[in-house]
Amino acid sequence: MKNHLKKVDPDKWDKIVQRMKDKERKHNTMDKNVEKVITQLRDREEEGLRKYGVNTERTDLTSLEWLQHLQEELMDASVYIEKLKSDMKETQAEMSGMKWKD
Secondary structure (H helix, E strand, C coil): CCCCCCCCCHHHHHHHHHHHHHHHHHHHCCCHHHHHHHHHHHHHHHHHHHHHCCCCCCCCCCHHHHHHHHHHHHHHHHHHHHHHHHHHHHHHHHHHCCCCCC
């Protein structure tokens, strides 16, 4: 007897199953902030695959090279934090000098 079912690419199947799990989880979730982060991570993963053609399962980097990538990302994050702190201090200074109308 011939099997008339088409073979499904395992990666595509995994994504289909994950989408189904995600959809089910959304109905049972208690924290929409966690769901938002999960969605952002999935979007970032897809963008990384499109942009670089690889993910973190790649095997061409050593542990030291992964640590270098992490360090560079954290340095960028520190710059963003410093910029936002500066903006907040500036806004606070501007607001403290304001005269409020009665």
